[in-house]
Amino acid sequence: MxxxxxxxxxxxxxxxxxxxxxxxxxxxxxxxxxxRTAMLTVDDKDDSSPVTVADRECERxxxxxxxxxxxxxxxVGEELGSERADAEWVWxxxxxxxxxxxxxxxxxTLIALLHRGRPVxxxxxxxxxxxxxxxxxGRPSTRNGKTIRARACPALKNAWxxxxxxxxxxxxxxxxGFNRLAKRIKHPVWGAECMAYGLLxxxxxxxxxxxxxxxxxxLPLVAVVEGAGGVITDWRGRPLSLDSTGQVLxxxxxxxxxxxxxxxxx
Numbered sequence: 001m002x003x004x005x006x007x008x009x010x011x012x013x014x015x016x017x018x019x020x021x022x023x024x025x026x027x028x029x030x031x032x033x034x035x036r037t038a039m040l041t042v043d044d045k046d047d048s049s050p051v052t053v054a055d056r057e058c059e060r061x062x063x064x065x066x067x068x069x070x071x072x073x074x075x076v077g078e079e080l081g082s083e084r085a086d087a088e089w090v091w092x093x094x095x096x097x098x099x100x101x102x103x104x105x106x107x108x109t110l111i112a113l114l115h116r117g118r119p120v121x122x123x124x125x126x127x128x129x130x131x132x133x134x135x136x137x138g139r140p141s142t143r144n145g146k147t148i149r150a151r152a153c154p155a156l157k158n159a160w161x162x163x164x165x166x167x168x169x170x171x172x173x174x175x176x177g178f179n180r181l182a183k184r185i186k187h188p189v190w191g192a193e194c195m196a197y198g199l200l201x202x203x204x205x206x207x208x209x210x211x212x213x214x215x216x217x218x219l220p221l222v223a224v225v226e227g228a229g230g231v232i233t234d235w236r237g238r239p240l241s242l243d244s245t246g247q248v249l250x251x252x253x254x255x256x257x258x259x260x261x262x263x264x265x266x
Contacts, residue, residue: 012113012121012136016089019069020111020123020134023062023093027109028127030058031096035128036103055079058095058109066091074114076242078216085242090114092242094216098193105129108194110220117241122223124198133198135223141201150230150252151203156259159185159206162196168212174247177235177264178209184263197221200252201228207260208250215241218248225250231257235264 034054059079066073074087078094091113098107105128113121120137133148135141141148153159161182169175182188185207192199194217199205201224210218218232218240225232231254234240235247249264251257 011138012115015069016113017121017136019065020113020121023065023111024109024123024125024132026061026065027058027095027125030054030061031100031107031109031127035100052096052101054100055096059093062091062093062095062111076215078214088116090117090242092119092216092219094214094220097217098195106191106193106195110194110216112220112222114219114242119219119222119240122220124194124220124224126195126198131195131198133201133224135201135225135227137223137227139227141224141227143198143202148202148228150201150225150228151206153206153251153253153256156181156184156256156263157186159256160204161185161188161207161209162192162199162205163188163190163209164193164196165190168210170211173266174211177266178211180266181207181209181260181263194221197225197232197250200230200250201225203228203252206252206256208248209260209264210248211235211246213246213248215244218244218246221248221250228252230254233257233261235261237261 031054056079059077074084074090076082076085076092094110096107097110100107109125111123112119122135124133133143169178196208222232230252232250234244
């Protein structure tokens with residue numbers, strides 16, 4: 001394919017940005033038609049996580065939009081697998097991230113665009129709350145179109161930390177590392193799921209630490225956090241990619257990111 005003007009300089013072509021918004025809009029329509037409905041059928045996947053008809057319908061709709069405009073692009077999806085994951089441009093989609101089936105409105109649709117393996121665009125869309133975080137390489141991150149910024153944190157003892165659940169940290173070095181960090185911060189808080197990263201980008205949260213994540217869970221977060229001035233890596237400080245281990249550390253203040261890395265690794 002012909003790469004649109006600006007892509008070679010690390011900029012995201014405008015048609016790709018427009019498509020990401022169209023995908024998020026389409027996801028809202030599909031997902032909200034099923035949200036809090038009495039007849040929603042819930043199945044268990046091989047890893048015991050829940051999946052519904054809404055997840056599958058939503059991902060099919062997003063894949064159809066990509067195929068319509070950019071048939072050569074790759075796709076990595078939560079429910080329907082991967083296509084051309086080694087392409088120059090790859091979309092990473094999680095149609096419903098979070099606990100949709102219990103009626104909690106914090107779930108989100110996650111969309112990333114990778115260019116040569118690097119996340120250059122990210123969307124965290126919360127349909128039930130009408131909140132959309134967007135990160136685009138070279139631009140400030142936004143919440144519903146308004147610029148947002150992560151906050152400075154003077155010390156770990158002042159930091160608020162989010163994680164989805166303590167059960168995500170495997171017994172041994174991983175759980176030990178998290179517990180070391182949790183004892184040094186102000187408050188650990190559980191359960192915001194993907195919204196925690198938006199809250200960090202807005203300056204309400206200082207750290208998000210998670211593990212056992214999939215690429216569809218973490219790659220859409222990268223551009224949002226970085227575009228707000230934050231740092232997001234794995235637990236070794238390496239950039240997140242399709243091949244990362246699933247451990248994620250995000251910080252609004254780069255200095256606190258370094259402090260947290262040291263504790264996670266003992």
